[in-house]
Amino acid sequence: MIRWFREQGWIAAAAPDATQQAFIDELALPGVVVRRIWHTPVAMTRAMDADTSSEHVWLQVQATSRIRDPHGATSEMGERDALIWAGRGITAVDSTHPVARIEVEVDPLRDAPVESVRQLRTGGTPLHTVWTCLAGTVNVLLNADAPLDEQSARLLSHAVRTLADAISRPAEPGSAAAGSDIARAARRLLAENASDPTYTVERAAHEIGVSRPHLTRVLSAAGASPRDILRSSRLEAARRAFALDPRADPLTVAERSGFRSVRALRSALKLDAQRR
Numbered sequence: 001m002i003r004w005f006r007e008q009g010w011i012a013a014a015a016p017d018a019t020q021q022a023f024i025d026e027l028a029l030p031g032v033v034v035r036r037i038w039h040t041p042v043a044m045t046r047a048m049d050a051d052t053s054s055e056h057v058w059l060q061v062q063a064t065s066r067i068r069d070p071h072g073a074t075s076e077m078g079e080r081d082a083l084i085w086a087g088r089g090i091t092a093v094d095s096t097h098p099v100a101r102i103e104v105e106v107d108p109l110r111d112a113p114v115e116s117v118r119q120l121r122t123g124g125t126p127l128h129t130v131w132t133c134l135a136g137t138v139n140v141l142l143n144a145d146a147p148l149d150e151q152s153a154r155l156l157s158h159a160v161r162t163l164a165d166a167i168s169r170p171a172e173p174g175s176a177a178a179g180s181d182i183a184r185a186a187r188r189l190l191a192e193n194a195s196d197p198t199y200t201v202e203r204a205a206h207e208i209g210v211s212r213p214h215l216t217r218v219l220s221a222a223g224a225s226p227r228d229i230l231r232s233s234r235l236e237a238a239r240r241a242f243a244l245d246p247r248a249d250p251l252t253v254a255e256r257s258g259f260r261s262v263r264a265l266r267s268a269l270k271l272d273a274q275r276r
Contacts, residue, residue, distance in 0.1 A: 001039060009050025015041040015096065025142040029157035030192060032164075034138045035103040038062075043094045050088075054105045057164045058083040059135050062100035068092040069117050082120040082131055084168040089117035102138050104164045120167070127167055134163040154192055158207065161188065182208060183222040186215055187229055194233035195258045201226040234258040235268055 001022035005012035014020045022039035064078045068091050077083050083090070122131040137160060148156065162185055185208050193199040204226065205215040219226055237257035241248050254265040 001042070005042070005044060006047070009047050010044040010093075011047050012042050012044045015043070027141055029141075029148075029153050029160065031107040031188075032157045032160050033103075033105040034141060034160060035105070036100075036138060036142050037103060038098065038100045039095075040098050041096050042099075043092070045092045046088060046090065052087045054107065055086045055168075056084070056089075057104040057106075057134070057168055058085075059102040059104075059131060060099075061102060061135070063095060063097040065099055065101075066092075066094045067117075067119070068094075075119055077119060078121075080122050080128065080131060082122055082127070082167055083117070084120070085117040102135050104134065104138065104160060106161055106164060118168070122167075130163060130167045134160070134167060137163060155207070158185070158189055158192070161185070162208075182210060182215065182218045186219055186226065190226060190229045191233045194230050195237060195256060197255075197258050197260045199230070199258070201230070230258070231268060235272055238265055238269070 001020045002012050002014070004022060004024065018041050020040060020042075022037065025036040027034050058077070060077050060079055060081045060083070062079060064076050066074055067077055067083065068074045070088055070091050120127060122128045137156075141156060141160075165185065186204055189204050189207060190199075190201075193204070201215065202212050205212040208215065210218075216226060219229070224232075234257045238253050238259070241253045241257060250262045250265060254260075254262050257265070259265040259268065
């Protein structure tokens with residue numbers, strides 16, 4: 001147990017005379033890691049050399065933990081509470097009873113703060129439903145008895161990230177924050193699926209749960225159209241392929257980067273060169 005916590009960036013010490021036990025289920029998806037953890041009482045401090053690049057959403061399932069932030073302030077996270085943190089957002093976690101929680105660790109979002117911590121008490125609030133959906137989704141993923149194919153893994157990763165965003169950045173529909181969430185989700189989804197030449201803007205809008213015109217308006221307001229994002233992601237993939245192997249077969253590069261043909265790839269490269 002102590003060794004596993006150290007691998008996650010924590011210096012852990014079990015309570016005196018306590019049996020050291022931890023049970024962990026973990027699954028890695030594209031850009032997301034989900035965990036289900038149960039452990040005996042332990043006091044943890046964040047290691048100075050710990051990786052601080054990810055954003056974390058913790059859902060407390062059982063017992064209460066005491067949390068300390070970098071300023072020395074402490075608070076208690078009880079059952080059905082959520083903790084959102086990034087960077088060195090929390091420096092210590094103490095528990096005097098066996099604890100169960102669900103953890104979601106995501107690649108850093110472009111607008112995520114370097115250091116932040118926020119605690120939410122979801123009981124009796126609309127976030128209670130989001131908390132339940134996220135916890136249920138993680139449990140279903142970890143209970144699955146068959147491996148995920150690549151397409152399913154991408155879609156489920158998007159679902160988990162969307163729920164994590166919903167609980168960490170709640171916003172009223174139509175607000176600027178809600179629009180920002182849609183733009184962020186769309187950029188991520190379009191970039192992740194750019195290598196699929198059949199992937200369309202309509203499909204991205206459907207998976208996010210908005211209309212195509214609305215998605216286009218939101219992204220245009222943020223500075224880029226959906227087609228621009230797909231094109232730039234495909235161009236970036238093609239450039240990487242040619243950088244690794246200048247003699248790479250153009251047809252293979254086109255297929256792997258999401259272009260429907262060598263002609264489409266060459267046309268995109270030429271147009272991009274002219275713009276530069």
